[in-house]
Amino acid sequence: MKLEANRVYNFNPGPATLPIEVLKEAQSEFLNFNKNGMSIVEISHRSKPYEEVHAQTKSDVLELMQLGDDYEVLFIQGGASLQFAMIPMNFASAEHKGSYVLSGTFSSNAYKEANILGVGEIAASSKETGFHHVPNQSELKINPDAAYLHVCYNNTIYGTEFHYIPGTNGVPLFADMSSDMLSRPIDFKKFDFIYAGVQKNLGPAGVVLVVAKKSLIEKSRDTLPTMLRYDTFYKKDSLYNTPPEFCIYMVGKVAKWIKSQGGLSAMAERNAKKAKLLYDAIDNSNGFYRGHADKDSRSFMNVTFRLPNEELEKKFVAEAAANNLCGVKGHRSVGGMRASIYNAMPIEGAATLAEFMEQFKNHNS
Numbered sequence: 632m633k634l635e636a637n638r639v640y641n642f643n644p645g646p647a648t649l650p651i652e653v654l655k656e657a658q659s660e661f662l663n664f665n666k667n668g669m670s671i672v673e674i675s676h677r678s679k680p681y682e683e684v685h686a687q688t689k690s691d692v693l694e695l696m697q698l699g700d701d702y703e704v705l706f707i708q709g710g711a712s713l714q715f716a717m718i719p720m721n722f723a724s725a726e727h728k729g730s731y732v733l734s735g736t737f738s739s740n741a742y743k744e745a746n747i748l749g750v751g752e753i754a755a756s757s758k759e760t761g762f763h764h765v766p767n768q769s770e771l772k773i774n775p776d777a778a779y780l781h782v783c784y785n786n787t788i789y790g791t792e793f794h795y796i797p798g799t800n801g802v803p804l805f806a807d808m809s810s811d812m813l814s815r816p817i818d819f820k821k822f823d824f825i826y827a828g829v830q831k832n833l834g835p836a837g838v839v840l841v842v843a844k845k846s847l848i849e850k851s852r853d854t855l856p857t858m859l860r861y862d863t864f865y866k867k868d869s870l871y872n873t874p875p876e877f878c879i880y881m882v883g884k885v886a887k888w889i890k891s892q893g894g895l896s897a898m899a900e901r902n903a904k905k906a907k908l909l910y911d912a913i914d915n916s917n918g919f920y921r922g923h924a925d926k927d928s929r930s931f932m933n934v935t936f937r938l939p940n941e942e943l944e945k946k947f948v949a950e951a952a953a954n955n956l957c958g959v960k961g962h963r964s965v966g967g968m969r970a971s972i973y974n975a976m977p978i979e980g981a982a983t984l985a986e987f988m989e990q991f992k993n994h995n996s
C-alpha cells in the first residue's frame with residue numbers, strides 16, 4: 632500500500648500507527664454516526680446505537696481469539712498500569728502470592744505494585760543478564776500455592792517476546808499482552824487472564840481490554856472499592872460508569888479490520904514478514920547494527936538495535952525522519968533504535984526502513 636499524502640511511516644511504540652482504513656472510516660462517521668445526527672463521542676452510553684458498538688466489539692474480540700462464553704471481555708480505564716495494581720488487589724494474598732516473571736520494564740512495574748501490597752514474588756528474572764531474553768520454561772520457579780503466574784508476553788521496550796506458553800501446573804496464567812494483543816494466533820484458552828492497553832496495537836489510548844475467565848472474575852475481592860473490582864465490570868457489562876466510548880468504538884473498528892484482512896493468521900504472516908525484513912537488515916550488517924534481543928526471544932512487534940556509537944544513532948533518527956520514517960528512537964533504558972511494527976504497519980513501511988538501514992550503513996561504515 633502506498634503512503635497517503637502527508638502521512639509518514641509511524642514506528643512509535645504507543646500510541647502507535649492505526650490502519651488508515653479505520654481512521655478514514657471514523658473520520659467519515661464523525662459528524663453523523665450511524666444516521667443519528669451526532670458523533671460517537673456525543674452519544675449516551677445507555678443508547679441503543681452505542682450498546683450495539685459495545686456488544687459487537689466484545690464479540691469480535693472473542694471471535695478473533697477463538698474463545699467461548701466462559702470468557703468475558705471487560706473495558707477498564709487507568710491503562711495497563713492500573714491493571715498492575717488491580718490484579719494483585721483482587722486475586723493475591725499473603726498466603727497465595729502473585730508470582731511474576733520479570734522480563735523487562737513493564738513486568739517489573741507489575742511486580743512492584745504487587746510488592747507494595749506485600750503479595751508479590753518472583754518466579755524468574757532475566758534482569759541480571761540485561762533483559763536480552765524472555766526466561767524459558769526451565770528457568771521458571773512456579774510456586775504451586777501462587778494465586779497466579781504473571782508474564783508480560785511482549786516486552787515493548789527491550790524488544791523481546793514469548794514464543795511459548797508457560798506451563799504452570801495448574802496455577803492460573805495471567806498475561807500483559809499490551810503490545811502484541813491480536814498480532815498472531817495463540818492458544819488463548821491456556822490463559823486465565825489477559826489484558827492489553829489498546830494504544831499499542833488496537834486503538835487510541837484510554838481503555839484496557841481485559842479478557843478473562845468468568846469463573847476467575849467472580850473471585851474478585853469483595854472488600855475492595857467498587858471501581859477496583861473486576862466483578863463490577865463483569866456484572867454491569869463494563870457500563871457501571873461511563874465507558875470511554877470512542878476508544879471502544881475504535882477497538883471495534885480495528886477488530887473488524889483484522890477480520891477483513893484474514894484474522895490473526897493473516898496478521899501473523901504479515902508481522903513475521905516485516906520482522907524478518909528488519910532482523911535480516913541487522914544480521915546482514917556485519918555488526919554495524921547490533922540487535923538487543925537474543926535471537927530466540929526476538930519480538931515480532933518491537934525491533935530494537937544499536938549502532939556503533941551514539942552520534943550515529945542521533946544521525947540515524949534524524950535522517951530516518953527526513954525520509955518519512957518516524958518514531959524509531961529507542962527507549963532511554965535500552966538506547967539505540969526501536970522500530971515498532973504493529974499490525975497496522977504496512978509491509979512497505981518495514982521494507983522502506985530496511986532499505987534505509989542498508990543505505991545508512993553503507994554511507995557511514
Ligand SMILES: *Cc1c(COP(=O)(O)O)cnc(C)c1O
Binds near residue numbers: 645712713785807831
Ligand atoms: C505500554 C505498556 C504498558 C503501560 O501501559 P499504560 O496503558 O501506559 O499504563 C504496560 N505493558 C506493556 C507491555 C506496554 O507495552
